[in-house]
Amino acid sequence: MSSPRFAAASAAQGSHDELLQRRYGESQPADTSDWNAALDAMLSHRSVRTYLPKPVPEGVLQLAIAAAQSAPTSSSLQAWSVVAVEDRDRRAQLEKLAGPNPQIVSAPLFLVWLADLSRLRGIASREGRTGEGLDYFESILLASIDAALAAQNALVALESLGLGTCYIGGIRNHPAEVAEMLGLPPEAFGVFGMTVGYPDPAVATEIKPRLPQSLVLHREHYQQAAPDADLQAYDDRMRAFQAGQAMATRGWTSVAASRIADTAALKGRDRLLETVRRMGFKVK
Secondary structure, three states: OOOOHHOOOOOOOHHHHHHHHHHHHOOOOOOOOOOOOHHHHOOOOOOOOOOOOOOOOOOHHHHHHHHHHHHHHHHHHHHOOEEEEEEEEHHHHHHHHHHHOHHHOOOOOOEEEEEEEEHHHHHHHHHHOOOOOHHHHHHHHHHHHHHHHHHHHHHHHHHHHHHHHHEEEEHHHHHHHHHHHHHOOOOOEEEEEEEEEOOOOOOOOOOOOOOOOHHOOOOOOOOOOOOOOHHHHHHHHHHHHHHHOOOOOOOOOHHHHHOOOOOHHHOOOHHHHHHHHOOOOOOO
């Protein structure tokens, strides 16, 4: 007869394998013997768009920001900031700029993550320097990466505490208007938003399958051609997911192709470079 400890380990192994299968929509070989709570939180991620009318406690937000500030940051420049928006009217105005994303209004908390060079520019000025290094594309790229790393740390922390989240790229549709609404200084730019709240248990949200590792993991050098069979199989898995979530069953490749089809598909983001220059970024 197996021991309770062995039975518990076997059950955990099964749940880990199941979670991997849900992430890929198919069996994914992996050694799960070193599984931990962090992997549970990350592999369980799903975008949540329906929330309970329950505010996010201040202490939870503070922990999430502490997690965000624990992320790596290039040269320790910490070139990011975040604006927490709880006021419903302000969230409604932001939704008009970033819509259609009704979850911005229904979520009790909306975080706008910023690539923020303004703080560094001020430091340079106080030190009697021009801060010319901020005038190049590298700096806005650095700040955007810093913001993304920080936000993802915060997301994992929030989801580990039982909250749901959803990234909102639409915040870049009208960045100048968002900046004005939030009172951003020159050289601060909303890279993306994130809705935060307690998921509505009445609305089941499944884990969305990702591309197979064969398409994203390259060894020693880049594999130029993606295996058509792998893409076709992934399309099939995505259609099954979409059907289960009452979504249009379009697969993945056609959706991706539509998203990059032409300038109109960018929803105004084709003018981002000229817009951020008007917002004070030099971007040489």
